[in-house]
Amino acid sequence: MKSVDLVIRGGQVVGPDRIVAASVAIEGEHIVAVGHDDVMPSAKQEMRADGLYLLPGAIDSHVHFRDPGYAHKETWESGSAAAVCGGVTTVFDMPNTNPPTGTREALALKLKSAQRSYADFGIHALLDDSTVGHLEDLLAGGATSFKAFVGNTFGNLPPPTDGALLEGFEKLAPLGIRTVVHAENSSILARRQKVMEDAGRIDALAHLAARPAVCEIEAIGRVLTLAEWTGARVHIAHHSAADSLYLIRDAKRRGVEVTVETCPQYLLLNTEDMLRLGGIMRLNPPIREARHNQPLWDALMEGVIDMIATDHAPHTPEEKTRESIWACDCGFPGVETQMPLMLTEVNRKRATLMDYVRWSAVNPARAWGIYGTKGVIATGAHADIAFVDMARSGTLAQGRLQSISKISPWHGRTVQGYPVHTLLRGRFVMRDGELVTEAMGWGRSVKSLQTMPTPRPRNTELYSSAITTTPPGVRPNALPSEDVPR
Ligand code: DOR
């Protein structure tokens, strides 16, 4: 066998079901062998990974890299630098940029900015009333998936009407394309917020009071109804409430094609922290009372929640620390801190490393149709590897984040378990904790890797016949008066 580019020896390879001591051989962008040290081919470069775990690079289904439009908050360069320094090799970017990712032109602008990415990426295009007429066009332009802001949030994009959402699902179901949904009821939260504001409330907890869990319960119920009716694939973003889990559990049992993410902030923070940190912790959906934390963990263990994402939502310190809670922008950075935070919980025996790999890599790869090439350390897959040191401990510091948004509720938190090197398609993008700046632009779209399982559309024929001309043999509408019994 000819000599390959790189062989990594001495590490523990982590998969969703087992951890094995194995060497990994890499040629170009791909893994060409995983196995015993003795059977590895000769290599131009050898690397020791003794004492380290080799995890498939994490896949974050939910980041806001803000580019184009809000470069003072984040750019593709800074956001993706944060990703790879956090062991994340693939990100899916959200469409609430400026312009929103709802036209071919806006999509082209985003793809141009993404040429500076350190991480591989997918693009969620916007699904709302303004885009539902040209979803295929957005897919042809490079979108991997869609996002519907059913709940209002940063960017103030109007929520899709139920009619547009149904129509979007009717169109996407036969294609098997998945739609991310921000599931909150916009009408309830707008009304509640106004009541709070009129009453003079400007404190942090007023934000939670404006967005009670029923907003999430109602919106998830509605979205699942439309998804089940059409057979469309949906993905619930940033699941925050214990009370809406039963809807997902039941829908999954019935075969609804729903995947769900939650984020470290919903697992590890609650209103106690909100009282301490105020606007820094303002985000949508809000962080809730402590009673929600453990049920979200249980749902992850059970598979009701499929994965960890971050909702990486950077804003400047000034935008996060204004006096009134209503004036503080919603969201905070997270793509860089997710892995150390979750590994710390693994060290605390709350989950295993294999569970973590299922949530951070395997399940997101499956949801977005890139599993096999991404999400796994195996022959034929991309060489996307997070080298993890489970013994290394430290303190998260907002000033050291790669993100432009140097303000984080995790500031000062002690963690144990860090990614120390990140490999993307055979190339180091982070090494010894340092960004490899020459790798800027190495990231590319995962669009060409996407293969979704066979779609199972239901009840979509009525939609397709509604938009074609009257089928043969059917009389045009308007009941002729002579047919009406008198
Ligand atoms: O808090 C949030 N901020 N939630 C979202 O859904 C959007 C995000 C943002 O874009 O800032």
Ligand code: ZN
């Ligand atoms: Zn978001």
